[in-house]
Amino acid sequence: xxxxxxxxxxxTFALLAGLVCVTLGITFWARSRTHGAADxxxxxxxxxxxxxxxxxxxxxxxxxxFLGISGIIALSGYDGFLYSVGSLVxxxxxxxxxGFLRNAGRFTLADVPAYRARRPEAVRIAGAVSTVTVSVFxxxxxxxxxxxxxxxxxxxxxGTTFLGMSxxxxxxxxxxxxxxLMVLYTAYGGMKGTTWVQIVKTVLLxxxxxxxxxxxxxxxxxxxSRLLGSAARRSGHGDAFLRPGLHFGRDLAGHPGRTLxxxxxxxxxxxxxxxxxxxxxxxxxxxxxxxxxxxARTSVNWAIGIIGGFFLxxxxxxxxxxxxxxxxxxxxQDPAGNAAVPQLARELGRxxxxxxxxxLLLAFVAAVAGATILAVVAGLMMAASTSxxxxxxxxxxxxxxxxxxxxxxxARVxxxxxxAVAIALSVFARGLNVAVLVGLAFAMAASANLxxxxxxxxxxxxxxxGAVAGIYGGLxxxxxxxxxxxxxxxxxxxxxxxxxxxVSIPAGFLCAVAGTYLSREKPDPARFAELSARALTGVGAS
Amino acid sequence: xxxxxxxxxxxMAETRGTRYVAINQNERFIVLRRRTGRVxxxxxxxxxxxxxIFVVACVFARGLMGHRLAGxxxxxxxxxxxxxxxxFVLARRYSRYSRExxxxxxxxxxxxxxxxxxxx
Numbered sequence: 001x002x003x004x005x006x007x008x009x010x011x012t013f014a015l016l017a018g019l020v021c022v023t024l025g026i027t028f029w030a031r032s033r034t035h036g037a038a039d040x041x042x043x044x045x046x047x048x049x050x051x052x053x054x055x056x057x058x059x060x061x062x063x064x065x066f067l068g069i070s071g072i073i074a075l076s077g078y079d080g081f082l083y084s085v086g087s088l089v090x091x092x093x094x095x096x097x098x099g100f101l102r103n104a105g106r107f108t109l110a111d112v113p114a115y116r117a118r119r120p121e122a123v124r125i126a127g128a129v130s131t132v133t134v135s136v137f138x139x140x141x142x143x144x145x146x147x148x149x150x151x152x153x154x155x156x157x158x159g160t161t162f163l164g165m166s167x168x169x170x171x172x173x174x175x176x177x178x179x180x181l182m183v184l185y186t187a188y189g190g191m192k193g194t195t196w197v198q199i200v201k202t203v204l205l206x207x208x209x210x211x212x213x214x215x216x217x218x219x220x221x222x223x224x225s226r227l228l229g230s231a232a233r234r235s236g237h238g239d240a241f242l243r244p245g246l247h248f249g250r251d252l253a254g255h256p257g258r259t260l261x262x263x264x265x266x267x268x269x270x271x272x273x274x275x276x277x278x279x280x281x282x283x284x285x286x287x288x289x290x291x292x293x294x295x296a297r298t299s300v301n302w303a304i305g306i307i308g309g310f311f312l313x314x315x316x317x318x319x320x321x322x323x324x325x326x327x328x329x330x331x332x333q334d335p336a337g338n339a340a341v342p343q344l345a346r347e348l349g350r351x352x353x354x355x356x357x358x359x360l361l362l363a364f365v366a367a368v369a370g371a372t373i374l375a376v377v378a379g380l381m382m383a384a385s386t387s388x389x390x391x392x393x394x395x396x397x398x399x400x401x402x403x404x405x406x407x408x409x410x411a412r413v414x415x416x417x418x419x420a421v422a423i424a425l426s427v428f429a430r431g432l433n434v435a436v437l438v439g440l441a442f443a444m445a446a447s448a449n450l451x452x453x454x455x456x457x458x459x460x461x462x463x464x465x466g467a468v469a470g471i472y473g474g475l476x477x478x479x480x481x482x483x484x485x486x487x488x489x490x491x492x493x494x495x496x497x498x499x500x501x502x503v504s505i506p507a508g509f510l511c512a513v514a515g516t517y518l519s520r521e522k523p524d525p526a527r528f529a530e531l532s533a534r535a536l537t538g539v540g541a542s
Numbered sequence: 543x544x545x546x547x548x549x550x551x552x553x554m555a556e557t558r559g560t561r562y563v564a565i566n567q568n569e570r571f572i573v574l575r576r577r578t579g580r581v582x583x584x585x586x587x588x589x590x591x592x593x594x595i596f597v598v599a600c601v602f603a604r605g606l607m608g609h610r611l612a613g614x615x616x617x618x619x620x621x622x623x624x625x626x627x628x629x630f631v632l633a634r635r636y637s638r639y640s641r642e643x644x645x646x647x648x649x650x651x652x653x654x655x656x657x658x659x660x661x662x
Contacts, residue, residue: 082600086593086597088626089625092586093589096585225612225614242614243608248600263601301633304629304630308629312626534562536575539565539655
């Protein structure tokens with residue numbers, strides 16, 4: 001039986017095309033209202049707390065979390081939920097730093113540590129390097145995931161063709177198409193455009209989640225325990241399905257070393273998830289789109305509420321898929337479980353209104369997943385191009401005195417450049433595991449960006465050399481450890497963990513402290529006075 | 543100070559610098575800084591410790607996590623949901639403290655900075 005019927009496929013296409021048209025319309029509208037750097041980079045700093053909260057949540061709720069996390073829950077049960085927990089608690093540090101960042105920075109992460117340096121150019125370059133690296137890793141993860149998903153949602157399996165394309169060709173076409181479209185969104189619509197696209201997508205995603213969850217719970221008489229019991233029974237794992245241990249840190253009898261490594265690997269991933277979010281450039285960039293620190297905090301509170309609610313929905317969706325679709329059908333479609341939610345949608349729709357109902361609900365969920373991918377990719381490109389134009393071009397090449405018009409032109413070119421690099425890398429990286437790539441992006445964000453930002457806000461003795469050492473030290477440690485990990489494999493795979501955060505986050509802090517003490521750069525009390533006065537009161541903030 | 547031009551480091555650096563030093567010497571600012579530091583540290587510590595206990599329990603205390611509480615609800619599920627609850631509560635409490643205890647102090651510091659002769 002073909003997994004996706006022709007009707008559902010045509011409907012998915014039509015809905016997706018409609019969504020792309022709507023978002024393109026938004027982009028063109030935003031362009032006509034963008035006049036200058038604050039508009040392009042920060043959406044005019046005029047978004048309300050609720051709007052920015054929706055956009056922040058949207059940046060975070062990627063297709064990887066909607067389909068990926070529910071898929072892991074559907075196959076491995078409780079362990080998939082651990083991704084949700086880590087992703088939500090990560091917003092506590094974001095909330096703590098949001099007000100300070102909004103007051104002290106202007107457009108990018110590097111704005112804050114650059115304040116503490118006597119020669120800020122080096123800090124800006126380091127900040128741009130880490131921003132672009134983290135964003136490109138995250139972009140590749142999203143686009144590789146998008147490619148696999150589109151092939152899956154359109155029902156193209158290895159060996160079959162669609163419009164004359166094999167699965168591999170279709171994936172490449174998807175990557176190039178998604179990437180190209182998003183360069184257009186970013187370069188043309190700027191932060192205003194991407195934020196509105198993100199808001200629309202979040203509302204759609206929440207709607208889909210609430211509708212599906214309502215239908216799932218309805219099937220079990222709104223009895224959570226019955227849903228859990230049914231999921232555990234049909235999963236083939238029994239009670240183990242509801243306990244930690246099926247996916248992360250499995251107990252391997254007779255291999256105490258490997259068992260321990262697996263457990264530490266999970267702790268490392270949990271640390272990366274919990275501390276990485278506040279270092280993600282596209283999340284930090286959003287904090288500058290509101291008028292003041294208080295609105296920034298309120299918008300993070302909105303985001304926490306939305307993301308928390310959404311992850312609770314994915315819990316119900318994952319267990320629902322396990323109970324109603326069943327393990328065999330899920331793995332037959334996709335061994336990683338990424339198709340579990342679309343399959344669940346079809347099953348729920350079919351139960352409700354026959355085959356047509358199944359096709360309709362499947363098409364709706366598939367189109368929403370498509371919109372999710374587009375919006376997240378646009379947000380990431382925005383962050384990378386802002387850093388290249390503002391930090392590297394504006395502050396380093398033009399000594400902090402660029403012509404605004406020039407800098408914005410550079411931002412648009414940079415978006416195209418970042419897009420091209422991400423597309424090229426994604427085509428090569430098609431076989432990589434998306435979840436590992438995302439975990440890695442979080443680990444790099446936490447190791448490279450967190451120490452520089454936290455120490456420049458709170459440590460009187462900190463200086464520019466420390467910031468540069470911390471950024472490069474954390475980033476390099478993370479990259480080197482991954483290159484020597486089982487992810488890459490080969491002869492040099494001496495590092496036992498897949499996720500480097502457990503080592504690389506302390507390494508980032510250590511490098512920052514060592515760089516501060518070892519350099520001859522004297523600490524500058526006046527700069528610390530200025531930064532803390534700005535961060536705490538907002539006096540002089542733009 | 544909203545419209546200082548596109549370049550952030552203009553010719554006003556000198557006067558701005560002295561103003562920030564004055565803010566740093568304001569007693570109210572010193573209180574604001576101490577309170578902010580204390581609440582930031584407290585919330586960070588609570589979040590880190592509580593999350594870390596949960597993570598470690600997930601891999602090293604599986605017997606405890608699998609203990610059933612009611613129906614199919616076990617300790618693992620309940621403590622995971624408690625992480626959600628604690629995040630909501632922590633976010634709420636921190637925001638309320640910022641709004642009620644820190645923001646008024648901040649407004650006074652800003653007012654003092656606008657009229658420096660009135661300070662002390």
